[in-house]
Amino acid sequence: MVMDAKGDFNEQVWNEETYDAWVERFGTPNAAGMKLKNNPETKLYPILQYFGDVKGKKIMNLMGSNGVKAVALSLLGAEAAVIDISQGNAKYAKELAVEAGVAIKYIVSDVLDIPKEERKPQYDIVFAELGIVHYFTDLKPFFETAFSLLKNGGRFVFRDFHPISTKLISSRGSTAKVRKHKVDGDYFDTTLEEKEVSYAKYLPEGIVNDTRIVHWRRWTLGEVVTAVAQAGLTIKLLQEEPNLSSEVFDKGIPKTYTIVADKILG
């Protein structure tokens, strides 16, 4: 059930090279774990505000990659878990947890096909963020998975890149002064695009591998919000966010958005 016409091709991509890419980007799990211990909250900005007190809460990070956020949550007292398809990510995340002195649960699985014994309403919070739904050609199974993992009264927090920035506007120039934007995209485009896997830029130079290609479908905000609601979740908030790392760079353009939705049964 990986998300494109090429079957399990994406899964193969995610199992390769990831561990090395994270070491290149964040340092060894030992170095990264030491750093994370000093300030776990910074890795959870801005979503932590929607979680409330995480102490003792059971929290699942869907497609949680290198485990940085799960480890940060464990450091804050949560019982954190990750589902991700990549063995390389799992290796980095488990080592990171050990170095940070906490435990996390890491389930290596396609998020759309998780083991039956794991697919139970057991979590207080389920969240996913930053580079998620473009992997799916149908949104329904992903949001239904989130719903199925939440306890009644549990909370889903979903944060992703804003389609105004990813579909509609193209931008050039690396400083605020010379930056130029063009409205030349098609917001309603439904085609599948071929892309290089996101960690490729962190790989040591000289590594060439054609299997670093994944397939993307870019969704509109309306499609995502509708799919969350149709999965049975009650939407509490849709927050559109500017560039949170600079007040001047791309000022006025929505960069990301967060949806907070609760599971409220009968």
Ligand SMILES: C[S@@+](CC[C@H](N)C(=O)[O-])C[C@H]1O[C@@H](n2cnc3c(N)ncnc32)[C@H](O)[C@@H]1O
């Ligand atoms: C761009 S990353 C998400 C970023 C991450 N949430 C973070 O905050 O750092 C996408 C992740 O999705 C995982 N992934 C891609 N397709 C998947 C699938 N079908 N099931 C589970 N994980 C998947 C990849 O291994 C990768 O770790």
